Amino acid sequence: MNHALTITNLTKVYDNEFEALKGISLVVKQGDFFALLGPNGAGKSTTLGIVSSLVNKTSGTVKVFGYDIETDLVKAKTQLGVVPQEFNFNQFEKVFDIVVTQAGYYGIPAVEAKISAEKYLKKLGLWDKRDEPARLLSGGMKRRLMIARALVHEPNLLILDEPTAGVDIELRRSMWDFMRELNEQQGTTIILTTHYLEEAEALCRNIAIIDQGRILANTSKKELLQKVSAETFVLDLDKPINSAPELEGFECRLNKDGCLEVGVAQEQDINTLFTELNKQSINVMSMRASSSRLEELFIRMVEGEE
Amino acid sequence: MGFNKTLIAFQTIVVKEIRRFMRIWVQTLLPPAITMTLYFVIFGNLIGPRIGEMNGHKYMDFIVPGLIMMSVITNSYANVVSSFFGMKFQRSIEELIVSPVPNWVILTGYVTGGVVRGLLVGLIVTLLSLGFTDLQVHSPLVMVSVALLTAILFSLGGFINAMFATKFDDISIVPSFILTPLTYLGGVFYSISLLPDFWQAVSLANPILYIVNAFRFGILGVTDIDVGVAFLMIIGFTVVLFCLSLHLLNKGKGIRS
Ligand SMILES: Nc1ncnc2c1ncn2[C@@H]1O[C@H](COP(=O)(O)OP(=O)(O)OP(=O)(O)O)[C@@H](O)[C@H]1O
Ligand SMILES: [Mg+2]
Numbered sequence: 001m002n003h004a005l006t007i008t009n010l011t012k013v014y015d016n017e018f019e020a021l022k023g024i025s026l027v028v029k030q031g032d033f034f035a036l037l038g039p040n041g042a043g044k045s046t047t048l049g050i051v052s053s054l055v056n057k058t059s060g061t062v063k064v065f066g067y068d069i070e071t072d073l074v075k076a077k078t079q080l081g082v083v084p085q086e087f088n089f090n091q092f093e094k095v096f097d098i099v100v101t102q103a104g105y106y107g108i109p110a111v112e113a114k115i116s117a118e119k120y121l122k123k124l125g126l127w128d129k130r131d132e133p134a135r136l137l138s139g140g141m142k143r144r145l146m147i148a149r150a151l152v153h154e155p156n157l158l159i160l161d162e163p164t165a166g167v168d169i170e171l172r173r174s175m176w177d178f179m180r181e182l183n184e185q186q187g188t189t190i191i192l193t194t195h196y197l198e199e200a201e202a203l204c205r206n207i208a209i210i211d212q213g214r215i216l217a218n219t220s221k222k223e224l225l226q227k228v229s230a231e232t233f234v235l236d237l238d239k240p241i242n243s244a245p246e247l248e249g250f251e252c253r254l255n256k257d258g259c260l261e262v263g264v265a266q267e268q269d270i271n272t273l274f275t276e277l278n279k280q281s282i283n284v285m286s287m288r289a290s291s292s293r294l295e296e297l298f299i300r301m302v303e304g305e306e
Numbered sequence: 307m308g309f310n311k312t313l314i315a316f317q318t319i320v321v322k323e324i325r326r327f328m329r330i331w332v333q334t335l336l337p338p339a340i341t342m343t344l345y346f347v348i349f350g351n352l353i354g355p356r357i358g359e360m361n362g363h364k365y366m367d368f369i370v371p372g373l374i375m376m377s378v379i380t381n382s383y384a385n386v387v388s389s390f391f392g393m394k395f396q397r398s399i400e401e402l403i404v405s406p407v408p409n410w411v412i413l414t415g416y417v418t419g420g421v422v423r424g425l426l427v428g429l430i431v432t433l434l435s436l437g438f439t440d441l442q443v444h445s446p447l448v449m450v451s452v453a454l455l456t457a458i459l460f461s462l463g464g465f466i467n468a469m470f471a472t473k474f475d476d477i478s479i480v481p482s483f484i485l486t487p488l489t490y491l492g493g494v495f496y497s498i499s500l501l502p503d504f505w506q507a508v509s510l511a512n513p514i515l516y517i518v519n520a521f522r523f524g525i526l527g528v529t530d531i532d533v534g535v536a537f538l539m540i541i542g543f544t545v546v547l548f549c550l551s552l553h554l555l556n557k558g559k560g561i562r563s
Contacts, residue, residue, distance in 0.1 A: 014563060015563065049563075052404045053403055053404060053562070054400055054403055054404065054562060055562060055563050056558065056562050056563070073406075074307060074406040074408070075406075077404065077405060077406040078406050080404065082400075082404045084400065086397065087397075088396070088397035088398055088400045088401065089396070089398050089401065090392075090393070090396055090398040091396060092329075097322075097325075101318055101322055101401070102401055102405070104314055104315060104317070104318025104319075104321075105315050105318060105319075105401065105402060105405035105406075105407050106311070106315075106405055106406065107307055107308075107310065107311020107312065107314045107315055107406075108314065109314060110314075149401070
């Protein structure tokens with residue numbers, strides 16, 4: 001079986017001689033939900049731009065469902081649906097026309113194109129806006145319009161470059177459900193970039209981390225999370241204490257809100273921590289992780305490289 | 307893409323293009339109608355009788371073919387240059403780039419859009435001219451084929467201009483500094499036989515002269531130059547510009563980084 005996406009030794013040098021990709025290799029399996037993570041300027045959009053023909057590669061190969069974008073470009077393109085980072089539709093055109101026109105570019109007859117456009121505009125909550133010019137939509141709606149446009153020809157591989165940037169929390173959750181449904185029920189392979197790591201943690205099965213044009217990690221989410229050797233917990237105490245207690249085997253400190261922050265290594269169990277706290281008659285009211293585990297790992301990896 | 311899908315993609319582009327200039331008809335169809343009516347009134351009605359005959363025809367009748375061609379030229383050029391540059395500017399060109407539409411279909415789609423607008427405006431101006439003169443068509447075949455070829459040629463010109471343009475100024479430079487002067491000097495308002503020998507020879511280097519004269523031949527049956535040569539020139543230029551446009555598009559000039 002062909003992989004949905006195979007990237008081998010891909011490099012990109014822009015016209016201004018900036019080396020945005022320094023030889024990256026990636027494989028995304030068919031049916032996967034894949035996250036490409038990395039700080040601003042890491043090369044995420046450049047990578048996805050090359051896959052979707054918006055950016056010329058300098059060297060290396062890219063295959064979409066086995067079709068090389070150099071030799072089988074048309075076949076590769078028919079597999080793809082692309083949601084770019086920046087808005088790229090005609091602001092004066094009507095929402096419905098934008099989606100139907102896109103279907104036409106894939107050779108879908110008008111009748112079918114209209115049915116499919118209606119389906120996806122409804123799913124993305126834009127049906128009421130179908131006759132509005134695109135420029136009158138809110139930022140979050142524009143993003144959803146681009147998703148509807150990318151799906152109208154029902155691609156096998158959906159590329160989403162920061163699809164939830166500027167989308168409110170409630171809507172983001174409903175977009176997550178939508179993307180999950182697409183992946184699980186329609187079998188669409190999804191590649192997404194995001195700066196919300198909890199999004200990647202909630203949705204994706206495999207993750208690659210890219211920084212300064214290089215892949216730092218490329219593995220399953222589960223394996224990646226196991227690499228997080230320690231987690232920091234924040235404990236709310238029933239009464240304030242003046243200084244951080246000495247706990248045997250645990251690092252801890254008081255933060256500026258008067259909460260206790262404790263580092264717990266993977267092999268340590270949390271019961272021991274509570275036993276230690278009990279010994280010193282410190283009562284814990286509630287407890288939470290200081291940040292998502294993926295976030296801790298991400299920060300450590302990206303900083304460690306510099 | 308198979309034949310049917312390619313045809314659908316082509317239709318999609320053409321329909322979108324027509325919808326675009328129809329949506330803004332006040333900017334696209336109305337101005338040439340007004341300008342040309344003014345030309346008919348001022349040059350034809352008011353000044354024309356004082357000039358008398360030109361190449362054996364009333365001055366009004368003499369300028370009508372040139373003015374129709376002038377509208378075809380400006381409108382086919384303007385349609386493609388502003389639409390395609392607008393797509394580049396708003397990045398909606400990316401909708402086409404990510405999709406499997408072959409480049410030659412993109413090019414012919416946009417050119418067809420420009421041709422439809424050029425010919426539609428040409429038709430409007432022709433109908434308006436009937437209020438000032440009763441045209442007898444000498445050779446409908448020559449008239450229609452020259453109009454069509456001209457619309458194709460200048461749509462291609464607009465396309466190339468849009469490919470090179472990086473800012474809005476760039477799309478008005480060619481029309482104001484090249485197209486308009488060449489049209490005025492292309493024998494729309496006078497027969498080049500009125501010019502001294504030297505300027506007659508210089509005029510022969512102006513492609514628009516051939517277009518205007520061939521079209522005038524189609525309507526009035528008079529021309530300053532050989533109509534066969536005119537056809538060869540127009541077709542030659544069209545082929546060259548088509549190849550250049552396709553080459554630029556394949557390279558992704560100004561579109562892909
Ligand atoms: N057209 C271009 N010309 C020159 N350099 C560019 C161009 N586009 C991007 N770059 C540079 O390439 C690098 C990678 O950019 P890219 O857009 O791929 O980053 P990204 O990972 O998507 O970042 P972000 O999270 O901010 O979207 C950046 O340093 C950027 O400045
Ligand atoms: Mg980006």
